Amino acid sequence: TTRAVVIGVGHYLPERVVENAEFEKSLDTSDEWIRARSGIERRHFAAEGQTTSDLAVRASRAALADAGLAGDDLDAIILATSTADLTFPSAATMVQAELGMTRGFAFDVQAVCAGFIYALANANALIVSGQAKRVLVIGAETFSRIMDWTDRTTCVLFGDGAGALVLEAREGAGTNADRGILATDLHSDGRFRDILYVDGGVSTQNTGHLRMQGKEVFRHAVEKLAATATAALDKIGMEAQEVDWVVPHQANIRIIAGTAKKLGLPMERVVVTVQDHGNTSAASIPLALSVGKERGQIKPGDVLVTEAIGGGLAWGSVVLRW
Ligand code: ACO
Numbered sequence: 532t533t534r535a536v537v538i539g540v541g542h543y544l545p546e547r548v549v550e551n552a553e554f555e556k557s558l559d560t561s562d563e564w565i566r567a568r569s570g571i572e573r574r575h576f577a578a579e580g581q582t583t584s585d586l587a588v589r590a591s592r593a594a595l596a597d598a599g600l601a602g603d604d605l606d607a608i609i610l611a612t613s614t615a616d617l618t619f620p621s622a623a624t625m626v627q628a629e630l631g632m633t634r635g636f637a638f639d640v641q642a643v644c645a646g647f648i649y650a651l652a653n654a655n656a657l658i659v660s661g662q663a664k665r666v667l668v669i670g671a672e673t674f675s676r677i678m679d680w681t682d683r684t685t686c687v688l689f690g691d692g693a694g695a696l697v698l699e700a701r702e703g704a705g706t707n708a709d710r711g712i713l714a715t716d717l718h719s720d721g722r723f724r725d726i727l728y729v730d731g732g733v734s735t736q737n738t739g740h741l742r743m744q745g746k747e748v749f750r751h752a753v754e755k756l757a758a759t760a761t762a763a764l765d766k767i768g769m770e771a772q773e774v775d776w777v778v779p780h781q782a783n784i785r786i787i788a789g790t791a792k793k794l795g796l797p798m799e800r801v802v803v804t805v806q807d808h809g810n811t812s813a814a815s816i817p818l819a820l821s822v823g824k825e826r827g828q829i830k831p832g833d834v835l836v837t838e839a840i841g842g843g844l845a846w847g848s849v850v851l852r853w
Contacts, residue, residue: 541593570784574690602630611646644841646813694817
């Protein structure tokens with residue numbers, strides 16, 4: 532059985548760090564409120580002129596170096612983002628050119644905060660079907676570009692950043708003992724478009740700003756995240772207790788903790804980076820994987836469950852052995 536195995540990981544965060552207290556100068560908010568309601572303490576914002584593909588290229592170089600590969604060793608690039616540099620070409624083809632990759636193919640995936648899960652599931656399908664042997668999967672965002680800085684209910688929650696994984700086809704026994712992606716589970720339900728969206732786009736001739744009914748999103752999050760993680764584990768007959776690390780989308784510590792509790796897993800087995808990164812949408816999971824590895828939390832052979840939910844609503848999870 533062909534398995535898509537992680538052979539490299541890396542990330543990049545823009546230099547500028549903004550602490551919660553900075554928002555107190557321009558908004559009716561406080562460090563205490565932001566920490567208590569979201570778990571966020573600080574976030575990174577891209578410099579003027581620094582684009583999503585710039586962040587993606589830096590994360591990709593780190594992941595390729597970790598894998599000991601060059602751009603031309605890749606067959607495909609999948610980049611998850613809702614904040615691409617331009618309407619077209621895709622940010623992925625911009626990364627392809629920057630990495631000196633002149634073969635294969637590259638494309639963007641747009642599933643907002645669930646984007647990296649969708650991208651991983653697509654990369655896995657390309658590898659398992661024999662279409663590609665090595666795939667670079669990137670999550671990269673500059674959500675600072677779509678914030679309404681007068682809206683305290685949204686602008687304090689998001690940040691910019693990028694993370695990337697290199698996946699390679701390896702032959703395995705087809706059991707849960709194999710390294711690599713073991714199961715994927717994707718969902719969306721477009722009836723919920725109004726609770727999380729950007730009020731602009733190409734077809735409406737205006738970039739727009741992120742709009743969110745936070746309470747409504749919260750209400751769906753814990754239940755849907757626990758359900759998709761359980762569904763992915765069920766597909767391979769695994770129990771939550773066999774999971775070494777939950778690597779959740781980093782939107783809100785209360786959602787992260789609520790989901791872990793529902794899965795019956797202690798917070799000691801959850802990788803948490805939301806305090807330092809804020810919500811980086813599609814970038815949050817590869818960022819957490821990279822930082823979790825750097826911290827010495829995630830080790831070869833560990834079973835990981837990643838899960839995310841975002842605009843759409845779109846949600847899903849991936850189970851893999853690192
Ligand atoms: N500072 C101070 N007060 C604030 C702020 C702020 N930054 N923002 C809102 N408030 C006020 C509200 O106006 C409200 O005041 P009121 O009671 O007078 O009306 C009060 O604080 C409570 O607001 P709630 O919205 O009820 O607060 P809640 O506990 O629900 O927390 C939050 C809000 C953090 C947005 C939470 O609902 C949440 O995290 N929801 C999920 C959002 C999310 O995770 N989205 C991302 C997932 S999808 C994606 O990643 C794109």
